[in-house]
Amino acid sequence: MTWQEDTSLRDLDDSVIIEATCISCLHVWLQSPVQLLLKVSHRDVRLDEVARNLACPKRDCRYVGVRLTLIKNEDTSGFVAGMP
Secondary structure (H helix, E strand, C coil), X not given: CCHHHHCEHHHCCCCEXXXXXXXXXXXXXXXXXXXXXXXXXXXXXXXXXXXXHCECCCCCCCCECEEEEEEECCCCCCCCCCCC
């Protein structure tokens, strides 16, 4: 079982951004989990189902099937102390 089969779309936090890459034309776009939940018909959709059924938004492509990457959109603080 892969991480995409194990993760449900509704389990993702609001701080996560989904980067989708079209397998055919390599077009990259970002979407939030809420945007994808509005497009699907049921709430228990897994990420592997989203990757298989999501279509490329590029007008000339419209290929169905993407590669998904999760990006954490959290604030990170810099390291304050330094070397002497």
